[in-house]
Amino acid sequence: xxxxxxxxxxxxxxxxxxxxxxxxxxxxxxxxxxxxxxxxxxxxxxxxxxxxxxxxxxxxxxxxxxxxxxxxxxxxxxxxxxxxxxxxxxxxxxxxxxxxxxxxxxxxxxxxxxxxxxxxxxxxxxxxxxxxxxxxxxxxxxxxxxxxxxxxxxxxxxxxxxxxxxxxxx
Numbered sequence: 001x002x003x004x005x006x007x008x009x010x011x012x013x014x015x016x017x018x019x020x021x022x023x024x025x026x027x028x029x030x031x032x033x034x035x036x037x038x039x040x041x042x043x044x045x046x047x048x049x050x051x052x053x054x055x056x057x058x059x060x061x062x063x064x065x066x067x068x069x070x071x072x073x074x075x076x077x078x079x080x081x082x083x084x085x086x087x088x089x090x091x092x093x094x095x096x097x098x099x100x101x102x103x104x105x106x107x108x109x110x111x112x113x114x115x116x117x118x119x120x121x122x123x124x125x126x127x128x129x130x131x132x133x134x135x136x137x138x139x140x141x142x143x144x145x146x147x148x149x150x151x152x153x154x155x156x157x158x159x160x161x162x163x164x165x166x167x168x169x170x
Contacts, residue, residue, distance in 0.1 A: 001035050004168050007148065021148050021170070023058060023119050036062070036167065040117075040145065041069045043165065047142050050112040051075050053134055055101065055126055056082070059118035062147060066117065075107045075114075077130050088136050092129040101126065103133040110138035121146040121166060124155025131162055 006026040013020040026032050040062075051073040054063025060076060067074035080089065080100050087102035108114060114134050121127055121144075131141050141162050149156070149166035156164055 001032055003032060003036065003147075006032050007168065021120060021150070023147060026147075027061065033065075036147065037065045037069050039167065040066050044070065044115060044142075044145075047115075048113050049115045049142055051108065051139070052115045052117055053077055053103070053108075053130060053139075054117045055130055058120075062119060063117045066115075075103065077101050077103050077133060088133055090129040090133045090136070092125045094123070094125055099125070099129075101129050101133060103130075103137060105137065108134060108137035108139040112139040113142045114139040115142055116144040116162075117146070118144075119147045121149045121155045121164070122153050124153075124158030127155065128158040128160075131159065 003026060006029055008022040008025050010020040010022050049072055052063045052067040053075045054060050055077045064074050080102055083102050083104055086105045088105055089100055089102050091098055091100045116127065116130050116134060118127060127144050131144060134141050143163040143165055144159055146166040148168045150170050
């Protein structure tokens with residue numbers, strides 16, 4: 001299926017000059033959404049993934065569905081103050097400042113093989129911070145996976161040696 005046709009461009013969102021890649025038309029199409037999840041499940045079925053880590057908020061949609069399909073755990077990475085237990089924090093640079101992400105300290109066991117999943121790889125800061133959180137918690141990142149990769153923003157460079165996969169590239 002041509003998933004790219006289901007991605008809507010929204011000009012000047014969230015601020016002027018940005019063309020936002022909106023995944024909601026893909027999510028609305030049950031066949032397309034299911035095909036994305038089946039495609040990813042097939043890709044990772046033999047990779048010995050023990051958990052899927054996804055970032056809020058749109059990553060949760062794909063991460064939860066894929067974890068359920070694969071029969072593995074789902075681990076949320078959230079903004080500060082949103083997780084109720086002891087957390088590790090990772091602060092990272094944005095093009096317009098800094099941000100912080102958190103993960104529960106007991107969410108990953110030493111040696112777990114983790115798939116990091118999000119909807120979009122843009123500048124790479126969120127993904128790189130999430131990878132550092134997984135490693136800090138004792139996990140091994142098997143791959144970082146994205147529905148969309150905005151290659152022209154060079155976010156893949158921040159992921160360094162982490163294997164990367166994306167379904168749609170711009």
